[in-house]
Amino acid sequence: MNINIILAGVGGQGILSIATIIGNTAVKQGLFLKQAEVHGMSQRGGDVQSHLRLSDKEIAADLIPMGKADIIISVEPMEALRYLPMLKPDGWVITNTNPFINIPNYPDMQALMDRIDKLPHKIAADADKIAKDLGSARSSNMVILGAATPFLQLEMKDIEKTIHDTFISKGQNIVDVNIKCLHAGRELAEKK
């Protein structure tokens, strides 16, 4: 077993919350993990990515080679496309379609959606809206994580347990809504 994941987004969007949940679940299952993060200057509203590698054998490099990522998980639509050189030809893109616009030359939304539509293997949805309808706009990252779960070779139950452990200090309600969002994301993937 060997999974290479690129997590993408904009500094401040909290892509590391997704990485933490996948990572902690994987480690509990006894898998090896390497996770390269971006700290420092780029965190100030710039594009950020994290390389997350899971394996049942020891992992060599912290960085995924280009063309070797199995999935791109993006919390922002334009950022999903930035890492296409990293993706395997048959790799999947899972992305939020809700844009984070902090630059004057952000592309036309329709053109952007058309380009994402052309990707051969993708799951694209407005995770913000789904999370909001479920009662927590701030849990959109869990919707995206849910949509990625079929590709992770991790048990849903174990992921739920990690979400529980991560959020329980904030109360059972927060745990419940995050798990609801996770399942909503999973359903999106299963519809594909």
Place this chain on the structure above:
Amino acid sequence: MQKLLLLGDEAIAQAALDAGVSGVYAYPGTPSTEIMEYVQASKQAATNNVHRAWSANEKTAMETAIGMSYAGKRSIVCMKHVGLNVAADAFMNSAITGANGGLVFLSADDPSMHSSQNEQDSRYYGQFAIIPIFEPSNQQEAYDMTIAAFDFSEKHRIPVLLRITTRLAHSRSGVNCHYKREQNQIKLPENPRQFILLPAIARKQYNELLDKQTEIKKDIENSNFNAYIDGEDKSMGIITSGIAYNYLMENYPDRKCPYPIVKVTQYPLPQNHINKLVDECKTILVIEEGYPFIEEQLRGLLDRCLSIKGRLDGTLPRVGELNGNAVAIALGLPSTPGEAIPDIVAPRPPALCLGCPHIDTYKALNIAMEPYGKGRVFADIGCYTLGALPPYDAISSCVDMGASITMAKGAIDAGLNPCVAVIGDSTFCHSGMTSLLDCIVEKTPITVLILDNSTAGMTGGQTSHGFGRIESICLGLGVEKEHLHVINPLPKHHEENLAIIKKELEYQGVSVIIPLRECVQTLKRRLKSKK
């Protein structure tokens, strides 16, 4: 034994605590910041009363660490690569004094300049000072070699330079934390003159440093951290160091490289392994993260006895961070990038945060500078360096910590008057105070803006030594009271702030304006934790 998921930085921090360190000293700088942050959050550090407060700069941090070593206790000082320039005086001389308690210097290099002005390679500093260098290749080695560095330092009574790069500093993996040791007791140096570098003593100490090298080289040649890994195909031999080893192995999914390898993680270079490799292989490929440090030593001036490939002959890129693909190409293996980035993707550079006080300062400053034209604002290292980008396009320099004030002074000395310096509160306390003193002594007609957001913002909001003190520091240095202004950089104060800047630009002496408003990031965090 405890298995923890740690960043390379955090593995070093945990190892230092487990090795019985009594003091951790640092100034924040990407990619080294998380070492001190981990120690500050550690219960183990609190229970054992480990020193863990930030220092004013890398030089004061290093000198304090040397003082702790003098007293017989273990200390580590952590900085980014350019921080070692600031600490270089203490660094070079500490090699001559040698260590008493275990003394480890951590320098985190930033190849590809993710958050830095250059990609200098700290290994040259280690060689320059003639001290051992440890360069772990992964998070577990970062832990193990930090402990080994303290042992090595105490055995040979010498400081050890621990060199990492961004990718190890900021990548997480499982680490077995298997060691525990008590702190040292206070114990003064056996030789009471060890730390007195009067020329007569320094000459003796320098000879001792050179004499130690034989034993050091022997230990490093016999160390398990350096390895000769045999391979069947002797048409090429590979020398690789630090995390570059991982990019090599990445290209062999079964982890079986056909070529023999010398894996280097400790310097001076293990001559025994290298001799063996050169005896067997006519072509040598050198794969290292950073400058061609090993490659240059191999080539020397007699670069014709061997076929050497690496960063200097274009087999690998001369600049920037390595990756699996660059190494694949060097090995003659296919590199398989995916689809190109679509044209529709726009660049998204970092930017000042919404509501950032620097935005208001730059808006006012740009208007005030209009009559004088472009090219007169000298800036410094911090979030406000982003003032170089649109829509501000407000600054003309960013060179090193504190250079804003002194570069502006130099331009004024040259006749470019008026000129303005823009510097943050933490950077001012790090290296700007002496620059300002130069201006005060010469009555330079300069306007200095000390952007006081009450934190070291760019590195994530660490305590600034200037907190609540900037105004009194300026007065103490000799800034005239009537030319020292504290302003509030908010849109509603724009007109009055603009008027103050304009007026002080005309003053033919030292003016200091302090736009004072808390960083929006630390403010947000503070309000959240209050809830």
